[in-house]
Amino acid sequence: MSSVLKKILRSFGYAFNGLREAVRSELNFRIHLFAAVLIILVCRFLGVSKIEWLLVIICISTVMALELINTAIEKLCDFVSPEKRPAIKIIKDLSAAAVLIAAIGALLIGMFIVLPKIIARL
Numbered sequence: 001m002s003s004v005l006k007k008i009l010r011s012f013g014y015a016f017n018g019l020r021e022a023v024r025s026e027l028n029f030r031i032h033l034f035a036a037v038l039i040i041l042v043c044r045f046l047g048v049s050k051i052e053w054l055l056v057i058i059c060i061s062t063v064m065a066l067e068l069i070n071t072a073i074e075k076l077c078d079f080v081s082p083e084k085r086p087a088i089k090i091i092k093d094l095s096a097a098a099v100l101i102a103a104i105g106a107l108l109i110g111m112f113i114v115l116p117k118i119i120a121r122l
């Protein structure tokens with residue numbers, strides 16, 4: 001196996017290790033994962049269009065990726081400064097706000113896609 005391929009596989013290994021760690025130790029990430037599975041099942045049931053699937057995939061991957069970055073920032077903050085500090089509070093709050101914005105966007109898009117289909121079935 002070429003060294004480039006080995007390097008790529010090793011990088012994937014590190015990334016999957018991060019994913020495993022998030023699933024194992026982060027409740028918020030598990031909640032996002034559960035919500036993602038739920039929305040995928042609902043979308044399958046309602047029969048969403050191709051473009052709607054693309055929007056759902058973008059929303060889920062954006063929220064999950066930001067949640068992972070937020071977790072990494074929190075862990076870095078705790079490592080650098082275990083004691084309470086105003087600057088750390090702002091960094092953590094900003095990082096959490098990024099996830100919140102993405103989650104609100106995902107919720108709105110989800111409602112735009114799902115609600116009309118549910119109403120049409122009533």
Ligand SMILES: Nc1ncnc2c1ncn2[C@@H]1O[C@H](COP(=O)(O)OP(=O)(O)OP(=O)(O)O)[C@@H](O)[C@H]1O
Nearest residue numbers: 074077081082083084085086088089090092093096
């Ligand atoms: N070292 C700190 N200094 C100042 N404020 C902090 C610090 N750590 C956490 N906070 C505040 O608490 C909020 C929640 O932080 P964080 O998500 O790290 O949870 P936690 O308080 O460490 O508890 P847990 O790890 O159980 O989630 C942050 O957004 C921030 O406002």
